Amino acid sequence: MNQPAQIQPASHASYRTTEVPVRGGTLHTALWGPEDASAPTILAVHGVTASHKAWPKLAEALPDVRIIAPDLRGRGRSNALPAPYGMPSHAEDLAAVLAALSTGPVVVVGHSMGAFVSVVLANQYPERVRSLVLVDGGLPLQVPEELSDDQIVAAVLGPAAERLNATFPNREAYRSYWKQHPAFSADWSPAVEEYVDYDLTGEEPVLRPATRFQAMADDTAELRRGPSLLKALDELAVQTVVLRAPRGLLDEPAGLYAPGYLDTWAEKLPALEVREVPDVNHYTIIMGGAGAAAVADTVREALAVR
DSSP states (O other), X not given: OOOOOOEEEOSSTTOEEEEEEETTXXXXXEEESOSOTTSOEEEEEOOTTOOGGGOHHHHHHOTTSEEEEEOOTTSGGGXXXXXXXXXXXXXXHHHHHHHHHOSSOEEEEEETHHHHHHHHHHHHOGGGEEEEEEESOXXXXXXXXXXXXHHHHHHHTTHHHHHTTOOXXXXXXXXXXXXXXXXXXXXXXXXXHHHHHHTEEEETTEEEESSOHHHXXXXXXXXXXXXXXXXXXXXXXXXXXXXXOSSOTTSOTTOSSOTTHHHHXXXXXXXXXXXXXXXXXXXXXXXXXXXXXXXHHHHHHHHHOO
């Protein structure tokens, strides 16, 4: 499983991709930054219906940092990998990626669901993780205990979940869908367009988002009461910074986490520090210029700490 990966360079900047062997196939993985594996390195873990294409803005802000960013199992060009999904399964995949592509423990940056995966990775494979930067995720979601798994998906993701069962006749139709999305309507960029284009699979006139619905559903159910997450938080042993977006998935003022909620976790977990990134929503905290710059500043701090 840990045989050397063959990296295929892309045609622009420092971006290149590789395939890393994991259970059931290979995990499609991108890299930005220096070729030298001994350079400062981070692992970037995307959200529940996203892909590695969520990270170009961070790569622009950290040109001297080597960024390893896989498509998680069931997403992007890793969407053919089989179940089971869930945080331990993703952690196992990421440990394989780090074994293949890094020379030692790294700073792990996780966004949304990727932050939850990152917490479990640090718990189950502590030798692979120096510290954590959790971007609007990683702490149990604020949903009522009595909700079923399907109700949790609907409550947390709403239209994002519905999108996975939709089809689109062409790429422009999918771009139009996203251009009208409240999170991006005022913050559209070439990086967002590339993210959107990459997300499609199939052939016209039946194009579909790449994320498998079952992968999304299985993973989202764990974000409130997954035992691996609760154990990992109870045993949190690495320095961890949580960056909160004040606005939510639809740019709504409530945010994914209510004001003050994350602070209650910081009071319980000595290794945890909470910061707020102003004027961003759940997406633009990593895919907008100002949000990516704030994340980059936190990453540089984490890399400087030994």
